[in-house]
Amino acid sequence: MAGNETSNSVPRSQPAAPSLRRPLAVSAVSVLALLMVAGWLIATANRTNTGSHRAVLDRLLTIDRPFPPEGRFPGDPYIGSRACAECHPGEAALHARSGHAVTLRPASRLALARHLDGTTLADPERPEVQWSYQYRDDRLQLARTAPDGVQRWVVDYAFGSGHHATTFVTLVDPAAPRLFEHRLTYYRREHRLDLTPGQHEDEPRPGVTPSGYLNDPRNSRKCFGCHSTQVSARGGRGIDEETMIPNVSCERCHGPGRAHVAAARGGASGDRLTLPFGPDRWTAESQMRLCGTCHRHPSRARPDQLRPDDPQLARFQPVGIIQSRCYRQSGGGFSCLSCHDPHARAAGDRATYDAVCLSCHAGPGSRPQRAVERSQPAAARCPIRPGGDCVECHMPRVDSGQHILFTDHWIRIRRPGQSRTMRRGPGPELDLLVPTEP
Ligand code: HEC
Ligand code: HEC
Ligand code: HEC
Ligand code: HEC
Ligand code: HEC
Ligand code: HEC
Ligand code: HEC
Numbered sequence: 001m002a003g004n005e006t007s008n009s010v011p012r013s014q015p016a017a018p019s020l021r022r023p024l025a026v027s028a029v030s031v032l033a034l035l036m037v038a039g040w041l042i043a044t045a046n047r048t049n050t051g052s053h054r055a056v057l058d059r060l061l062t063i064d065r066p067f068p069p070e071g072r073f074p075g076d077p078y079i080g081s082r083a084c085a086e087c088h089p090g091e092a093a094l095h096a097r098s099g100h101a102v103t104l105r106p107a108s109r110l111a112l113a114r115h116l117d118g119t120t121l122a123d124p125e126r127p128e129v130q131w132s133y134q135y136r137d138d139r140l141q142l143a144r145t146a147p148d149g150v151q152r153w154v155v156d157y158a159f160g161s162g163h164h165a166t167t168f169v170t171l172v173d174p175a176a177p178r179l180f181e182h183r184l185t186y187y188r189r190e191h192r193l194d195l196t197p198g199q200h201e202d203e204p205r206p207g208v209t210p211s212g213y214l215n216d217p218r219n220s221r222k223c224f225g226c227h228s229t230q231v232s233a234r235g236g237r238g239i240d241e242e243t244m245i246p247n248v249s250c251e252r253c254h255g256p257g258r259a260h261v262a263a264a265r266g267g268a269s270g271d272r273l274t275l276p277f278g279p280d281r282w283t284a285e286s287q288m289r290l291c292g293t294c295h296r297h298p299s300r301a302r303p304d305q306l307r308p309d310d311p312q313l314a315r316f317q318p319v320g321i322i323q324s325r326c327y328r329q330s331g332g333g334f335s336c337l338s339c340h341d342p343h344a345r346a347a348g349d350r351a352t353y354d355a356v357c358l359s360c361h362a363g364p365g366s367r368p369q370r371a372v373e374r375s376q377p378a379a380a381r382c383p384i385r386p387g388g389d390c391v392e393c394h395m396p397r398v399d400s401g402q403h404i405l406f407t408d409h410w411i412r413i414r415r416p417g418q419s420r421t422m423r424r425g426p427g428p429e430l431d432l433l434v435p436t437e438p
Contacts, residue, residue: 060246063105072233072243077256081249084257087264091250094343099161100248104227107155107168112186113140116193123183124194125201126210131184131193140168142182144211151211155182159227162188163345164404167196169223172214177239179220181213187403194403226294228252253277253290253342284327284335291336292318313410314398320409326360326379334360350391357390 061067067080085092095101107113117135123144130145140155155168168182185196199208207214215223217237224231224239229252232240251257255276263272277290289297296316298306306319313319317336321327327334339356340346347353360379382390394412397405 060104060106060241060244062249063109063246071258076233077258078230078233078245078251079256079258079261080245081251083261084250091343094341095250098343098345099163102161103159103248104224104246105158107158108139110140110158110162110166112158112162112166113155116140116186119193121193129210142168144183146210153180153182159223162186164188171220171239171241176217177220178217179215179223181215183210183212189405190403248294282335282337284330284332287335287337288318288322291342298322308410311398311400314406314408315400317407317409321411324409324411326411329379330360351388353395354388354390357394358388361390362386 061072062080062082067078067082070076071078081092081095114135116133118133120130120132123129123131126146128147132143132145134141134143142153142155144151153170156171157169158166159169160166165188166186168185170180170182171177172180181196181199183196183199184193186193196213198205199213205213207216221231221237221239224244228247229245229249231244232238233243234240245251257275260273260275282290292298292300295318298319307313321334321336336342339353361381362378384393391407393414395407395409396414398408400406
């Protein structure tokens, strides 16, 4: 697995230390044994099986296993987010309840897995096909029964905290792992299973089969990349379930924290506690890039996604914010942090956001509450409703066509029918999309 490329500017790891090798070897043997048993059981149960036979690879660091005290290898700069709670209990408590903290889990650990036990339903597009879910031997199993036979899988991971949706995946071919995205996703709002986004038969894509979507190794790594802190400590482009740090944890945003913890425990103060990405070194722009690595920065969106009338645009909050005059004309005083605590779930109470708008838009003589915004000149008052409900009209929820409502972060004046009269393709509107990446 050793390679000489890493993602995320993370220092390259050393080969596993001898102390680590033995437990790895032991678990590798038991994994192999279980794989063989599981493979045999499934193969004998059904010869048309095309799914994964892996049984016990869902042991993720910081979820099922604590972070090794000495690190995953000598010189490991990461320490795991559990260590942070000791001195930053406030951030830790908020973060633990956020979607970031639980966006990638072994499927067997989900209450949803038990809840689905015994569920059988017809395929949304092919009524002659039945899907059934079983929770047996501590794992979620999935079967597709079609006139031409039965396919079975063991579900390995669940993507998504479930605040909106949970997509189940099975890793196939552990040597060059590819993520098999199951055809059905669980949608929280409707409490039901329906097609996974991108798997409708009327919009065929290469790789999509009647039972799911088999991502290539590169794409598979990308999925893990946005839903974890580090995909592999061993460099290269692989997915390494032994050293992966799942979920968007403290160290994904602040950088590796082992040296910080050691310094703090040793009583250090000031600069010696500086983290790679500490708060006082953010600018609105660098912060937009941090969040944009996953939430999509304009420089990372495909040109055809950058259309004012594209409902998908609402999924890409940094793209929307960067279009907004509030951002562009606030001289760096406006960012995701104006409205969100990066450690917490998005507040559901819309009035809290209106207060943010009014901190700039209350008209001449108003006193913005926040220090950064106090230096800004007062922005225009709303001629329609200057007192509140700002978000309802200027940041409406839109259905991006996937059972999930997203808040359109392009703060603008919306007029009925506007989306239909807006230009498609490049034009003056799109010049606003500063490609800020060099
Ligand atoms: C032993 C105590 C201790 C532990 C453990 C600890 N910190 Fe800190 N941290 C501090 C102290 C002390 C400061 C400086 C005073 C302050 O801002 O609270 C600090 C400051 C910070 C800051 C602001 C730093 C800056 O550059 O301005 C961040 C961010 C931070 N810690 C994140 C973390 C993360 C992430 C972890 C876990 C990897 C962690 N801390 C673990 C004690 C600790
Ligand atoms: C490593 C990728 C990554 C980075 C970096 C990241 N996010 Fe996220 N964010 C996610 C994922 C994945 C989810 C979906 C979580 C879930 O499953 O509910 C999410 C969800 C959210 C949510 C919705 C939480 C809710 O209410 O359900 C907010 C708000 C959010 N992120 C804000 C931010 C902000 C602000 C930043 C930058 C400071 C940021 N994120 C950086 C990946 C990331
Ligand atoms: C470029 C980064 C990125 C990639 C790649 C990515 N995701 Fe996400 N994912 C996000 C972010 C950010 C969110 C939260 C906001 C949203 O839904 O767009 C999210 C949300 C989700 C959710 C919904 C979570 C919830 O309840 O809100 C699921 C499920 C999900 N992703 C699954 C996947 C799967 C499966 C793959 C790979 C096939 C994948 N993602 C690839 C960034 C990414
Ligand atoms: C999604 C990215 C993200 C994650 C995950 C995250 N932080 Fe932060 N954190 C930030 C940002 C951005 C700031 C700066 C906030 C600001 O300036 O208002 C910050 C600020 C801080 C501060 C300084 C607070 C202050 O007021 O000085 C501490 C301490 C901290 N984070 C600790 C943690 C710990 C501990 C965790 C994990 C439990 C964590 N963070 C997870 C993005 C993140
Ligand atoms: C940091 C200050 C700041 C905050 C916070 C802020 N805005 Fe703005 N906004 C501006 C500035 C500056 C402009 C451009 C100049 C003007 O309108 O006076 C602007 C412009 C606008 C416009 C006109 C857009 C256009 O395309 O003509 C609308 C609508 C708007 N803001 C609504 C909102 C809403 C709704 C919120 C809260 C969700 C909000 N703003 C939060 C500073 C801010
Ligand atoms: C002017 C205020 C404002 C700013 C700035 C802002 N958001 Fe939001 N955000 C909201 C509102 C309002 C919601 C909807 C909350 C709700 O009703 O649940 C939201 C929701 C979200 C969600 C949950 C999914 C959704 O679309 O409802 C994510 C993820 C998110 N924001 C990310 C970001 C990121 C990343 C940034 C910076 C690029 C950002 N936000 C900047 C106001 C803001
Ligand atoms: C009922 C829908 C609605 C609500 C609620 C609403 N607005 Fe507006 N807003 C509009 C419309 C429509 C316009 C365009 C008016 C025009 O130019 O004809 C507008 C215009 C604006 C402008 C541009 C003003 C200018 O002179 O350029 C700003 C800024 C603005 N709104 C901010 C806000 C803020 C802040 C709030 C919350 C206090 C808010 N709006 C609440 C519908 C609304």
